[in-house]
Every structure is written in C-alpha cells, then in structure tokens.
Amino acid sequence: GALGVHLRSRSRDRCYLSLFLGAEWTSWFNIDHPGGDGDHESLEAIKFYYRDRVCDRPVAIQARTTEWELPAAVGQVVHASPKSGFRCLHREQPPGKSCSNYHVRFLCPLGEGPGAREPLASCGHSLGSSTRLAPAPLLQLCCLGWGAEGRHSGSRGCPRPEEPPCSLTQHCELCRRRADGARLGAGFAVVGASLRRCQPPQRQAAAGVCKTLTPRREPVKVVAECGCGPCAQPRVLVQGRVTAADTGEPLRFGHIFLGGRKVGFTGYHGSFTIEVPPDTQRLVTRFVDGQQRLVDAVRVLPFDRRGGAVYQEVKMLRKKEPVELDGGRSNAIPLGEAGGREPVGELVLPAGAFLRPSGEVFNGTVKASVTFVDPRDMATASAASSDLSFANAEGEIVPLRTYGMFAVDFREGESGAALQAGPVQVRMDAGQVWMAEHLQKMKLWSLNPESGLWEEEAVLRPAGGGRRKREERTFLVGNLEIRERRLFNLDVPEDRRCFVKVRAYSNEKFNPYEQLEGVVISLINLEPQPGFPSNPRAWGRFDSVVTGPNGACLPAFCDSRRPDAYTALVSATLGGEELEAVASSPKLNPNAVGVSQPYLGKLGYRRSDHDDPALKKTAFQINVAKPDPNNVDESNGPVYSYRSLRECEEAPVSANHLRFYRVEVDKYEYNVVPFKESDVTSWTGDYLAWWPNPQEFRACFIKVQIEGPQEYMVRSRNVGGSHPRTRGQLYGLRDSRSVRDPLLDNTSGACVEFKCGGMLFDQSLVDRTLVSIIPQGSCRRTAINGLLRDYLSRHPPAFSNARSCWIPLGHNYGWPKVNPPSVRCCIDQHPIRIALLAEMTARAEG
Numbered sequence: 001g002a003l004g005v006h007l008r009s010r011s012r013d014r015c016y017l018s019l020f021l022g023a024e025w026t027s028w029f030n031i032d033h034p035g036g037d038g039d040h041e042s043l044e045a046i047k048f049y050y051r052d053r054v055c056d057r058p059v060a061i062q063a064r065t066t067e068w069e070l071p072a073a074v075g076q077v078v079h080a081s082p083k084s085g086f087r088c089l090h091r092e093q094p095p096g097k098s099c100s101n102y103h104v105r106f107l108c109p110l111g112e113g114p115g116a117r118e119p120l121a122s123c124g125h126s127l128g129s130s131t132r133l134a135p136a137p138l139l140q141l142c143c144l145g146w147g148a149e150g151r152h153s154g155s156r157g158c159p160r161p162e163e164p165p166c167s168l169t170q171h172c173e174l175c176r177r178r179a180d181g182a183r184l185g186a187g188f189a190v191v192g193a194s195l196r197r198c199q200p201p202q203r204q205a206a207a208g209v210c211k212t213l214t215p216r217r218e219p220v221k222v223v224a225e226c227g228c229g230p231c232a233q234p235r236v237l238v239q240g241r242v243t244a245a246d247t248g249e250p251l252r253f254g255h256i257f258l259g260g261r262k263v264g265f266t267g268y269h270g271s272f273t274i275e276v277p278p279d280t281q282r283l284v285t286r287f288v289d290g291q292q293r294l295v296d297a298v299r300v301l302p303f304d305r306r307g308g309a310v311y312q313e314v315k316m317l318r319k320k321e322p323v324e325l326d327g328g329r330s331n332a333i334p335l336g337e338a339g340g341r342e343p344v345g346e347l348v349l350p351a352g353a354f355l356r357p358s359g360e361v362f363n364g365t366v367k368a369s370v371t372f373v374d375p376r377d378m379a380t381a382s383a384a385s386s387d388l389s390f391a392n393a394e395g396e397i398v399p400l401r402t403y404g405m406f407a408v409d410f411r412e413g414e415s416g417a418a419l420q421a422g423p424v425q426v427r428m429d430a431g432q433v434w435m436a437e438h439l440q441k442m443k444l445w446s447l448n449p450e451s452g453l454w455e456e457e458a459v460l461r462p463a464g465g466g467r468r469k470r471e472e473r474t475f476l477v478g479n480l481e482i483r484e485r486r487l488f489n490l491d492v493p494e495d496r497r498c499f500v501k502v503r504a505y506s507n508e509k510f511n512p513y514e515q516l517e518g519v520v521i522s523l524i525n526l527e528p529q530p531g532f533p534s535n536p537r538a539w540g541r542f543d544s545v546v547t548g549p550n551g552a553c554l555p556a557f558c559d560s561r562r563p564d565a566y567t568a569l570v571s572a573t574l575g576g577e578e579l580e581a582v583a584s585s586p587k588l589n590p591n592a593v594g595v596s597q598p599y600l601g602k603l604g605y606r607r608s609d610h611d612d613p614a615l616k617k618t619a620f621q622i623n624v625a626k627p628d629p630n631n632v633d634e635s636n637g638p639v640y641s642y643r644s645l646r647e648c649e650e651a652p653v654s655a656n657h658l659r660f661y662r663v664e665v666d667k668y669e670y671n672v673v674p675f676k677e678s679d680v681t682s683w684t685g686d687y688l689a690w691w692p693n694p695q696e697f698r699a700c701f702i703k704v705q706i707e708g709p710q711e712y713m714v715r716s717r718n719v720g721g722s723h724p725r726t727r728g729q730l731y732g733l734r735d736s737r738s739v740r741d742p743l744l745d746n747t748s749g750a751c752v753e754f755k756c757g758g759m760l761f762d763q764s765l766v767d768r769t770l771v772s773i774i775p776q777g778s779c780r781r782t783a784i785n786g787l788l789r790d791y792l793s794r795h796p797p798a799f800s801n802a803r804s805c806w807i808p809l810g811h812n813y814g815w816p817k818v819n820p821p822s823v824r825c826c827i828d829q830h831p832i833r834i835a836l837l838a839e840m841t842a843r844a845e846g
Contacts, residue, residue, distance in 0.1 A: 023701045025695060025763050026054050030066065030103035034088070041104045043085035049264045058082040058106035065100040065238045068758065068766040074100055082106060084501065087564040092104075092264040114134050134783060154449065181427060216763035219730055220672050221688065236276035238301045240312035241576075242287050244264050244294060245383040251316060255288040259450040276303050281550070284452035295319055295371050295407045298487070300387040300452045302544045304518055310546055312577045313521065315383040317407075317721045324413060327354040336404055344374070344490070345405045345428035365413030373405040381524050382537045385487050386447055388541045390454040392493075399538040399555065400445070400491035401525070403432065407487050410696070422481030428460055428490055430474040444478045455487055494541075494568075498558035498626055501657040503551035503577055503594070504572055508661045510594070511531040512653040516662070519547040519574045523554040526567040526621070539569075551657060553648040556624045563602050563625035564732060572660040578618040579660040595656045599627075599634050605658075620658065658776045668735035669753075685761045687725045690732050692761040700756040702773060704738065705749045711738045713776040718755040720771035731755045731769070 031049055032040045041063070061082045063610040064070060064213050071078045086684050087100035205219055231759045242251040250270025254262050258274070264288070266272045270367055274318040276283055279301075285742060286625040287297045292318040325331045336344035347370060354362045373380050388400045426444055433439055439462065445454040458478035480488070505511070525541040545552040559565030572579040582592045584607040590600050627634035627641060637656035641649040651657070673689045676682040683694035690815035704714050716734045720726025734756065752773045 023059065023107050026106045026108060027360065028103045028105045034099040034101050037091065038087060038089040038099045039102050040103060041086040043083065045086065053281055055108035058108055060107035061086065062147035063102050063105055067103055076100060078632055091783055111474040125592065126469065136663045150307065168327065178602050179645045204742050219672055221686070234302055236305065236307055238276060238283060238303050238312060239309050240272060240273045240314055242314040243318060244270060244318055246317040246318050251289060251294065252286060253290065255290060257286040257288065259284060277533045278459050281453060284450065286449050287316065289316065293319060295625035297448050298385040298447055298452055302520055302546045304546050308518060310520060311516060311573065313576065317371055317373065317383045319409065320367050322367040322369040325366045325368050325395050327366045328352070333370045335370060336372045337379065342431050343375060343429065344739040348425040348427060349421060353424055355422070362412065362419055367411045369409040369414050371407045375402055375404060375539050378539060380663060384542065386452050386454065387543060392443065397496065398493055399541060401494045403490040405487055405489045408482055409485065411643055422483065423479045424482065426480055428480050430462065430476050438492045439476065442476050443491060444480060445489040447487040447489065457488070458678055494557055496557055496559055498556055498624055499553040499640045499642065499645055499648045500556050500568065500624065500641065501551060501553055501638040501648050502570060503650060503657050503659055504547050505659060505661040510659060510661065515551065516547065516574060517547055517549060519572050519579065521545050521547060521552045521554060521570065521572050523555045523556055524569045528571055550649065554643060558624040558626040560626040564623045567621055568624050569619055569621050570658065580617050581607050581620040582659050594659045595638055599656065670733040672730055672732055687760055688729060689761055690761060691753055697752050701751045703749065703751055703754050705747065706738050707747050708777065709746055711740060713737050714750050714752050716752045716754040717772040718773060719770050721768040723760060725764055727758065727766055752810060
C-alpha cells in the first residue's frame with residue numbers, strides 16, 4: 001500500500017489534511033492517442049474498458065508520456081483530476097507543439113471500488129508459534145520448501161543452486177479455515193481476513209558460470225530466509241488476438257461481449273484482454289465486427305482458474321458476398337457447394353418469406369448472404385463457433401457432432417435494413433449422412449450467443465424425392481423461422497466419448513518436474529477413415545483445455561469396435577508459441593511418445609510431418625481407440641472412458657500419456673530473480689524482478705532479420721539503465737534461434753524478448769532498460785532505420801559498432817504491417833545484416 005496525502009482548500013486561508021492509509025496505485029492506462037484535438041484519458045472511458053482494474057472514486061492521479069516524462073518536462077499544458085481523468089488539447093500548447101501520447105494511473109483506497117480487498121494483516125504471531133486463532137475449527141498448514149519453486153529457470157549448462165528450504169517444523173501454523181470452507185493448499189494460511197503464504201522476505205546474491213553462447217558468470221538471487229508474507233491476488237485473464245481466417249487481417253476495434261454484456265473492444269492489431277469474472281464456469285465470449293464484413297464469432301475460451309493469463313488466437317469467417325433475390329418469388333440457396341463439393345443441403349425460401357421487423361411482408365429486392373462452415377474442409381475448424389455442446393433435459397452438457405453450420409444475413413436491397421424470414425425450409429441431403437442411426441437423430445440447432453450452448457430448433461424428418469432436377473435424391477427436411485441473427489447448425493448428439501491425457505514439458509527430456517502449466521491443448525475430432533460406415537474424412541468437433549500441474553484431459557469421440565473409427569488431431573500453444581510433438585518417423589519410440597506397446601500401435605500415433613518432412617512438427621494424430629476394460633495393457637491411459645474423468649485427471653506421471661515440449665535450442669529464458677509464471681504467488685517484490693507486476697506479463701520484442709547462410713542464436717542481455725537501484729545490474733537473458741525465411745534466400749529472422757522499460761515494482765521511479773542484442777558471432781552495426789534512430793537520438797546511448805548493440809528501449813512501436821530494417825549489423829567473418837525493430841505485445845504464458 002501507499003500513503004496518500006490530499007490537501008483541499010476550504011477557504012482562502014484554511015486547509016484541512018486527509019490521510020489515505022492503505023491505498024495503492026493502479027497499473028498504467030493508455031486508451032487514447034494524440035489524434036484529433038488531443039489526448040483524452042477519461043476516468044469514465046477507462047472504467048468502461050477495464051472495469052475492475054480501477055476504483056469508483058480515486059483519490060489521486062498521475063500522468064506521464066509513454067516515454068515516462070512529466071508534462072512539465074516536455075513543456076505541455078495538461079488537465080488532470082482523479083474525478084474525471086486526464087486531457088491534453090493541441091490548441092492549448094505553445095506554438096509549434098502538440099500533445100504527446102500520455103498514460104495515467106490512479107490512487108485507490110483498498111477498501112473502495114469493485115477491485116477492493118481487505119487490508120493485509122500481519123502474521124499475528126512469530127513463526128513457529130502454535131497460537132490458536134479463535135474460533136475453531138482449526139486447520140494445520142505448513143509452508144512449502146523453496147527448493148522446488150525458487151530455482152531460477154536456467155538450463156543448457158547454467159547452474160541450479162539448491163536453495164535452503166523452509167523448515168516445516170519452524171513454519172507450521174494453526175489457522176482458521178476460510179469462511180467459505182474451501183480447502184487451502186500447503187504453504188498457505190489465513191490470518192484474520194487475509195490469505196498469507198510462505199515467502200522469502202530476504203534473498204542474497206550468488207553467482208555461477210553459464211555455458212550458453214559464451215561462458216560467463218551470471219548473478220542469481222537465492223533464498224536467504226523464509227517467512228510469512230501476503231499472497232499476490234491472482235487475476236484470471238484471457239488474452240489473444242482476433243483475425244480474419246482467410247487473410248489474417250486483424251479485427252480492429254471489434255466489439256467484445258461476455259454473455260449479453262459488452263465489456264470492451266479489440267485493439268488496432270486485433271489484440272484483447274478479458275478478465276474472467278469470479279465463479280465463471282464457461283467463459284462465453286462474442287466478437288462482433290462493427291463493419292459487418294466478418295461473421296460474429298462466439299467462443300468458449302479456456303482459462304486457468306488458479307490465476308494468470310491464457311493466450312488464444314481467434315479466427316473469424318468472412319461473410320459470403322450477398323446475392324440478390326426477388327422477395328416475391330421462391331428462392332433456394334445451396335449450403336456447402338464451395339470447392340466443387342456436392343452441397344450438404346439447401347435453404348428454401350418460399351415467396352413472401354421475407355419480413356420487416358414489424359411483421360410486414362417484403363417482396364422487393366433482397367441481398368442475401370449465407371455463410372456456410374463446412375466440416376469437410378479442415379481449414380474451417382479453427383473458425384467454427386462455440387464448443388458444440390447443448391444442455392439435455394437433465395441439465396447435463398452433452399457434445400454435438402456437426403454436419404455443417406451456417407449464418408444468414410438478409411437485408412433490403414436499397415436501404416440495407418435488416419430483414420427476418422420465416423417460415424423457411426432447411427433441406428439436407430441424406431446421402432451426406434453415412435451412419436444410419438444419424439438419419440433418425442439429425443436436428444437443426446441455433447446458437448445462443450449468451451450461453452454458448454446450442455438450442456434445438458427442429459427435428460429433420462425424411463422427405464421422399466426432391467426438387468425436379470434432383471428427384472433421385474432423398475432429403476431430411478425441417479422448418480425454421482429466422483427472427484434474429486444467430487448461427488444455425490445441422491448436428492447429432494454423440495454419446496461415444498472418451499478422454500485423452502496430454503502433458504506438456506519444457507524440453508524433450510520429459511522430466512516430471514519440468515512440466516509446463518498454462519498450455520492450451522486443442523483437439524479436433526476427425527471423422528472416420530474411408531471404408532468405415534460413416535462420413536468421409538472431415539472434422540466433427542473441437543475442444544481446448546489448459547494444462548495444470550498434472551497435464552490435461554481432453555474430451556474426444558471414440559469407438560470400442562474399430563480403433564480407427566474416430567481420430568483426433570492434437571496441438572499445443574503457450575503464449576501463442578506452438579509446441580512440438582514427439583516424432584513418429586523414421587522410427588517410433590514408445591518411451592519418447594509416452595505410451596507403451598501394444599496400445600501405442602493400436603492408437604496409430606503419427607506426427608504431422610510423418611509423410612512430409614517439410615510440414616510443421618507441431619501436431620499429432622491418433623486413433624481414439626476406446627480402452628478395452630478386459631485388457632490390462634489398455635487400463636493405464638492415455639485414453640480413458642467417459643466415466644473415468646477423475647482417473648484421467650489424477651493419473652500419475654508414470655501412467656501412459658501423450659506429450660508436447662518446447663524446443664530448448666530455440667528458446668532460453670533466465671531471470672536473476674526466480675519466478676514461476678504459472679504460479680503468481682511465487683512472485684516476490686524485488687527491483688531486479690523481470691515482471692514488476694505479477695498480474696501483467698508485459699513483454700517487449702525485437703524483430704531480428706539476419707542475412708546469412710544458416711540459422712543463428714540471438715540474445716538480449718537486459719540490465720538496469722537509469723534507476724539508481726538497478727543501474728548496471730542484470731535483470732535476465734533471453735535467447736531465440738532465427739528461423740529461415742521461406743521466400744528469401746540466405747535470410748532468417750527471430751523475435752527476441754527484452755525487458756520492457758517503465759516503472760519497477762515499487763511504482764515510484766522508471767527504469768530505461770539497457771538492452772544488448774548479441775547475435776551468435778562477431779557483430780557490427782551498418783544502419784539504423786528512421787523510426788528507431790529518432791528514438792535513440794532523444795534517448796542516448798546510441799548504437800556503436802561494437803559486438804553488442806546497446807538499445808535503451810521502453811517505447812511501444814506497435815505492430816507494423818511491413819518491417820523495414822531499423823538497425824543493421826553484420827558478422828565480420830560472414831556478412832550478415834541484422835534488422836532490429838521494437839514491438840510490444842501482451843504475452844500470456846501462464
């Protein structure tokens with residue numbers, strides 16, 4: 001907390017003093033840019049976008065430019081008030097000057113506002129005391145040893161000093177159970193109304209030799225003492241980016257809804273951050289294109305209930321170009337005819353079917369756009385809405401298997417006003433359904449955008465014959481009224497379900513203690529192989545789950561009669577980074593895959609590059625063969641029956657499971673102050689912490705373009721540049737290997753993370769991080785582009801022709817469409833040009 005002092009004048013000669021005890025500063029907000037008449041950072045707008053991150057009645061405000069300069073230092077006239085926010089107007093500035101880009105923060109009392117929490121109490125007694133905190137009941141809790149959590153993340157030859165663990169006998173406490181009766185994990189305690197945990201209040205510096213690019217001694221802080229400290233208050237976040245599925249164009253300033261409530265907009269580059277409300281079971285989000293070029297996307301996004309952030313890429317389908325129809329005549333629109341395929345069905349609109357919202361029949365020219373999501377096209381799976389579930393009569397969430405989805409948009413030809421339609425007829429080609437039982441189960445569904453669940457609209461009944469040109473075909477027919485803009489679906493419920501156990505690791509050594517949490521595992525259920533009495537190869541459903549400390553269990557369709565009846569395509573991402581699957585060729589290694597024989601052979605494991613080495617290595621495909629309860633070889637995972645979810649979730653790491661891993665040679669992270677990103681409670685306040693705020697994993701990246709005959713490792717070495725407590729001291733290292741450009745010869749590129757400049761953990765002074773970019777080999781600078789040159793001219797030191805190029809970066813340069821070279825260096829022995837361009841993005845790696 002902070003001590004805020006506020007002076008208010010009651011008259012010309014009298015004042016009174018208000019003291020704000022236990023207040024804290026918010027994070028920095030920047031919702032406007034100095035376009036138009038100036039820069040406006042109003043409190044009302046900030047509350048709209050960030051809601052729980054700012055209190056209702058702040059008591060103070062601070063404003064600085066995005067280069068961390070005070071308004072007075074840049075000679076600008078500004079207006080700031082904790083009640084209304086901040087504004088800077090161009091017309092009020094001195095001649096020849098305009099407003100800078102500002103960001104602001106507010107001072108909030110802890111007991112006021114939507115994000116308020118109780119002040120933290122002290123431990124209440126010395127460690128080791130057995131003092132009872134009345135009233136009963138009592139719960140005995142012991143502190144965690146810091147040997148497991150407190151090690152730094154070095155690898156590839158860096159030392160891992162054993163840190164002295166907390167003495168369990170010395171740090172056990174008897175504390176009250178929380179009022180809600182929830183169980184607390186080891187290492188936590190409740191004192192008064194505050195949640196506390198074992199933390200290292202003191203760390204001491206140590207050193208060791210790291211054998212990475214070049215041997216060097218690097219500092220590391222280890223635990224010197226254990227104690228009882230306040231818990232970081234975890235926030236559950238979902239972050240990501242929304243783009244068009246066909247072109248990758250970002251959804252700029254798209255509307256974001258949680259249920260029926262609008263919660264904000266996507267950014268200029270399609271980025272978004274959603275704070276998950278407490279007690280959320282299903283995070284149902286809807287993304288809406290204000291320009292009506294893309295179909296609304298409804299997503300049930302996975303999140304980590306323990307806190308931290310999960311990163312998601314959201315794809316939106318482009319609306320099909322409208323066709324003109326005569327509303328006074330009968331019309332038919334095919335469903336799924338793209339790519340030369342036989343249509344799945346058709347939408348039949350009789351004469352007079354189009355209606356204005358008032359109920360008046362519209363017989364004029366209609367512009368009709370019907371966008372069909374065809375599961376026979378694998379590329380559409382990433383852009384499909386919802387998680388294909390519905391609630392049955394007992395309230396149980398049951399999965400659906402889709403035969404196609406479609407979105408409709410009917411508008412008057414001249415005015416563009418929205419039209420309704422009904423009743424209309426949906427006709428589905430029965431020949432597209434190869435499973436006989438599905439002919440009786442097929443229904444028409446519509447998606448509820450607030451719940452994310454599908455709701456039954458009609459049962460599709462067989463109708464003999466067809467229209468004149470297709471009299472030999474048999475159709476399933478249902479009736480539908482289109483009164484609102486919804487997504488419709490041709491689905492059947494599916495009860496043949498299993499769970500697949502997947503784990504993610506930090507490297508291909510697959511050590512149990514090096515599992516990754518916060519990884520988004522996605523599974524696309526594929527239709528059966530040709531020859532099986534079902535549909536041809538297509539996707540039928542998709543699911544995503546976030547890994548915890550014991551991996552993840554993903555639902556999938558399965559079959560007990562034929563192992564290859566259903567297959568699944570599985571992939572994994574961490575903060576937008578694709579993880580690699582275990583190889584299946586030239587030789588399949590059961591010990592590496594994580595599944596013993598003969599069950600592995602029955603699963604038919606194949607990595608995505610099995611037949612074509614040029615393809616990515618980031619996915620695998622298996623037969624979802626339901627385990628035989630009478631076969632002991634199939635009782636230990638990785639596929640579990642639907643009724644064995646708990647067995648799957650609690651399976652030991654020694655049980656069969658499928659694996660992903662980060663490629664260790666491509667990424668390397670080292671923090672002087674250790675921090676486990678998947679556990680925000682492991683964060684401790686330290687001036688050398690890589691993340692000053694454990695709730696906001698802001699990461700900056702430098703894009704490096706290299707011209708040379710091979711791939712190269714590029715390192716960023718990050719030290720304090722201007723803060724008196726960190727100047728010259730190391731924050732950490734980040735390494736990344738460049739990737740070859742598929743279009744340019746002798747060219748590769750890498751995105752290297754560096755520590756963002758800005759406020760340190762005490763939120764009092766800024767630090768301009770001094771970043772050294774060190775490519776593998778001897779580097780010399782050859783050029784700097786104008787954007788970065790301008791910044792460096794105002795914030796020396798500038799580049800030198802030394803082996804290391806020092807960059808005092810802390811500015812947000814955005815995500816340019818084209819990345820021109822901004823700094824060029826070259827390797828002395830082999831001419832290599834390096835282009836550096838600062839990019840900032842929000843990363844969510846747990």
